[in-house]
Amino acid sequence: MRIELHNLSKSFGTTHVLVGVNLDITFDHTLALVGPSGGGKSTLLRLLAGLDVPDSGSIRVDGVEIGSSESALRIYRREIGVVFQAYNLFPHLTALQNVILPLIHVHGLASEQAETRARAVLNRFQLSDHSGKQPGQLSGGQRQRVAIARALAIDPKFLLLDEPTSALDPEMTAEVLDVIAELRESGKPLVLVTHEMGFARHTADLVAFVAGGKIPEHGPGEAFFESPSSPEVRRFLEKILKY
């Protein structure tokens, strides 16, 4: 997967979240976006997901520029899977119905076909026993796994995950990270915003450091953590690896 950012800027009111970001990276499987809170990671992911439009600059994914009109973005969004921090699922629908909804109403599958595919994906993540439950009856970890299943069921080109474990306790975090690590085998590229440095180090092919609305450094996982070249990254890693 190749991501090219050209002079990308985004502000909310007077807050400049991304300031003229330039990047051209290619990776096989996992790109981890790390950095301090408020540094612009999630905003960058929302732009990549086609949920927000940049104020200026452009994004090209695998050589194709993301449009800026809502109708172009909707077509773009259909082909990617997104998982947020929490509350991804629709609480009035069961796990199975959550997975089926986009299959039928966005991708035009017949209902039997959609159900077969949804059950297969839930089965893959050991969620078969929970397919008839509503999100309120599931644990946080199970909810995020259903959310990942829903994102994968549409057979997306790639997956975007925005701090998928930040609302979970450590045990559930491990359960969800296991699933994400397992996605490696499926060969779908994924971009992950995370605070789990150990996880980023072990699974990410490429780590990009987003801070102060810029990307001062990016590089292969091991090298990024072993020998960071920019002072910002060194300070950041010192701070979070202190304890």
Add this chain to the structure above:
Amino acid sequence: MEAFFERPQKPARAWARWLTVFALAVLYSLACWFAFSTTAGNWGLVWNYRVTFLNGWLLTIGVSAAALVLSTLIGVLAAIARRSSFLPLRYSAAFYIETIRGLPLIVLVLAGFYGVANALHWDDRISAGIVILSLFSGAYISEIIRAGVESIGRTQWDSARAIGLTTVQTYRFVVFPQVLRQSLPPLAGQFSSIIKDSSLLSIIGITELTFSAQQIASATYSTLACYLPLGICYLLLTVPISLWTKWLEKRVRFES
């Protein structure tokens, strides 16, 4: 004094509750009897008009049910318009809601019927009455719906957009099912209000329950014998709805 302010530590015993209810029922009945036994008068005479009464009651139910359907429709459309990004639509909806909520229903009924409906040569009192009542109630329903829609978090909208749903699909599959479940208790309460408010349609000569009672009262010269059953007939409709509303509220609380 303390018994008045202090909250009980544990619920009262069943026999104490039943005994209290029974004693109060006897006490209040006796009080009513002494107060009204001399003036209540002509129950037999009023009984002759029972068909008029029943017809009025049925018309009240019919008008209220029709107004409920129409006002829900108006309320949903106004709530969506209130959130529209198309400014003329948004401001029109805001103007409608604020104006109606600032007016007493009786003013709306008088101005709507003798002003607007007459100018349009709309002479059918019942349909005009239903529309006026629906416009009134619709403003309140739109606020109920709007509160429900606003309680749906941003992540739900994001999730819906992320999986590629259109705005219309998002409302249909994600927002409204959740809003409906949440808004059902206040909507049921609003239905009760519609039934009570429909009594004001008597002033434009719709022969609903209150109008019928007034007519019988002036024909028989026995007011209490007419107005007491009138009140009971409204309570027969509103008390079950109120109980149903409480039950719905409890159910929604358990689910969330």
